[in-house]
Amino acid sequence: MQPTVSIVGRPNVGKSTLFNRLIGERKAIVHDEYGVTRDRHYGESFWNGRNFTVIDTGGYLPDDPDVITSGVREQVHIAIDESDLILFVVDTESGVNSLDKAVAEILRKQDKPVLCVVNKADNEEKVHQAYEFYELGFDTIYPVSSISGSGTGDLLDRVVELL
Numbered sequence: 001m002q003p004t005v006s007i008v009g010r011p012n013v014g015k016s017t018l019f020n021r022l023i024g025e026r027k028a029i030v031h032d033e034y035g036v037t038r039d040r041h042y043g044e045s046f047w048n049g050r051n052f053t054v055i056d057t058g059g060y061l062p063d064d065p066d067v068i069t070s071g072v073r074e075q076v077h078i079a080i081d082e083s084d085l086i087l088f089v090v091d092t093e094s095g096v097n098s099l100d101k102a103v104a105e106i107l108r109k110q111d112k113p114v115l116c117v118v119n120k121a122d123n124e125e126k127v128h129q130a131y132e133f134y135e136l137g138f139d140t141i142y143p144v145s146s147i148s149g150s151g152t153g154d155l156l157d158r159v160v161e162l163l
């Protein structure tokens with residue numbers, strides 16, 4: 001079985017945009033599951049000679065903060081069970097949020113490698129803003145723009161080093 005990378009985080013931080021960026025032009029969706037919280041899309045990625053599976057999580061969540069919180073937490077626990085590495089996506093436009101802190105806390109208490117991806121870092125100013133996410137306690141943050149692709153090469157370099 002090839003290694004598996006899960007993408008987790010709050011709704012609207014750009015998980016699906018990052019997923020599409022990581023699976024690239026081939027859009028190789030290998031398997032889909034649907035459901036309010038169990039919505040998961042499996043794709044294939046390839047970088048520096050390594051193949052791995054990427055899982056997008058989350059999908060549509062109802063506009064109820066409690067349902068969002070429990071849904072995101074459930075996705076994080078499934079990702080911890082199911083993957084070799086976790087991409088925890090946060091959003092520099094909305095800044096550090098209490099649900100981000102709760103997810104960071106769950107991720108710190110387990111042994112799988114976690115990379116904190118600060119998405120929507122579309123320009124230099126936003127890359128600087130992204131540093132506020134060091135507050136979540138990760139050694140390194142990866143500012144990226146999933147829309148333009150900037151920063152995703154450094155992120156992928158690190159992903160394949162850890163797999």
Ligand code: GDP
Pocket residue numbers: 010011012013014015016017018058059119120121122144145146147148
């Ligand atoms: P998800 O709910 O976490 O899967 O988020 P989506 O991938 O659906 O993206 C949510 C919104 O953020 C969409 O309107 C995207 O176009 C936008 N978005 C995603 N990535 C970026 C980015 O790198 N920069 C900016 N400015 N917007 C982004």
Ligand code: MG
Pocket residue numbers: 015016017057058059
């Ligand atoms: Mg999505």
